[in-house]
Amino acid sequence: MSAIDTVLSWRPDDVAAIADALVQHRRSLLVAEDELTRSQPPTTWVSTSREPARRVHDRLGRDLSRMAAEAGSVAAAADDAAATLRAAQAELESALEWASGQGFRVDRSTGAVSDIACWEPEVARDRDIAIAEIADRIAQAVRAAQHADATLAAALDGVAQSDGPLVSASDVASVPPMPEGASPGEANAWWRSMSEEQQAWVLAEHPEWLGNTDGIPAGIRDQANRALIDTYRSELEAEAERLRANLDSNWFGGTFTNDDAALKIVEEKLAGLDAIEEVLSRGGRQLLVLDPTGARQLMAAVAVGDVDSADHVAVFTPGFTSTVGGSMASYDRDMEKLARVARDESLWHGDGGTVATVSWLGYEAPQWSEWHRPGSDFVTSQDSANTGGAALADFYRGIDASRPVNPNLTALGHSYGSTTTGVALQESTGVDSAVIFGSPGIATGDVTDLQVPSGQVFQLEADWDGVADLGRFGGDPSRMDGLRSLSTDESQMDGATLNRSTGHSAYLTQDTTSQHNIAAVVVGAEDRMIEVDR
């Protein structure tokens, strides 16, 4: 029998019934232990047989106590196993049903998923992503069930081999481990494989497992990351204190230790936490990334709206000189305005879909202070974009993987952030459309390298934007075949008087043609876009 069929044949209700029976036995054992305690040999009994009788009595008491503890432990383990098996079977059945309904074939002997029919390349790309996700779900459900089986077996072995009471089975041992190096699909399957109680336990005890894990639902990531702010702040403040003490006690300051540079980074991360708390205080936000472990900067992502339910989700990636502390407030403002304008646009003349927008600073963008590292961290190098692009691709995939229904997902990349976006989109991510603006290049000279549906990559270049003419990373996008150019001028529609945007940093300014165009792409309102010939 295959692993899938084996898991489906298991009977969690029977396991739960055993747990219930064990609970009853434990109660009986505890009653017996109480009675034995009350019937100790009387202290007035004087005889040579008194001491042997007392030893036998004590041993009986210890045995009863141990057996009650073992029964309790096995009952808890069986109860947890039953819950995990039920969840795993439900997930497996749901995945198989969904696969069947979508026209996929699942090989029950191997768990491999394949497509029954042939599709156009663009549809096939989306279906390939769906195949990977469904295979992940099936594999994780099987793993969760097998882990529950193994955990219960270990609990029973422990009882068989140990004279002492078992460790409670309702601790971390009953939570299935997340697969190492899990993809967003695997992470989501892991999350879904757990019972509600296990999920609540992980969220409460290990928010650090969830906050930055792509594939976990946005609402959960938000709760996890918010729970960690105070911890990160304490750790960073302690580190700052240590570095200050080092500098104070060192006659040469930071000349030979770099403690001064390290202190500056820590202080900037603390400023980043202040900025995060400031934007969260305005309500309606989700904190989707909070990572203080970067060598150079705090990394974070904040959403306006609900990424778990919005019909249209846009992820904005900024570039050169962006930091959480210095830039999050203004990017958050731009994303709040964009979300509201896009929602209004979708009601007014679109599909009426809801909108969420994300300011993604989940990578360490180049800074002026890194000018002395032109071949690595500085803006002249693609290294930061390559590192950030890999993380951004997972973030995109995580949005799709974390939801039952994929949103219309738009990638927005500005300046060096468009290079990062270009790197990310060369992987299969589920992104439906992309807008790059003020771009020094998208890390390729061939738009077909971007795995985005044909005709759904847009670029904007404002007058007097020198960065957009650099073409350093794969050439100037405004001269590249296959990209559609959107206007940044006063609107060319009849009667329209939207404002022109100029320079490098005004693409998202309120009431500009560029903001309108970006909003139109976000909500998929093709006929609202103002295109220009190149």
Place this chain on the structure above:
Amino acid sequence: MDARPSMEQVLDRYEAMQVEIVEALEADPGGLVWEPDAEGFGLTRSGCPEVSAAAETATFRGLLARGSYEGEARDRFLEVVEDVSARHGFSEVTTVVERPDGVRRVAEDEFGGRVYFGTATNSTILVMTGCHEWETTPGEDYDRPSVIDPPEADAAGARDGA
């Protein structure tokens, strides 16, 4: 910022203006029923870092009428919104889009507040404030009931036959 009204003051004023606009539209040209955009955003806020650390902008829950004003009704819709909003200081009107299948305009006041209004597949009104400081900065759960939500007490009273 001293000469600018507080956020509480502009929210109260803009709220009164929206009530006035909706009442006027339901009287003339009529035909469409206005409702809050229940599935969309409530009151949203963001910072104005270029003005001051304490300043914010706020955007009300959108107002929605399912359907389009056509012909003369469209002209009246535009006139009514412009007239009422102008009385509340939104006198600088810009046409964003004007095509046979849809029109959209924005009116702005001296504080950078904006009223977006348009009619196409649906008709919408969206009001944003400029940058203002709060008298008392609210918490993140702060919201204001939509201007065209019936007050809960009245609704309960109506159910009770009051």
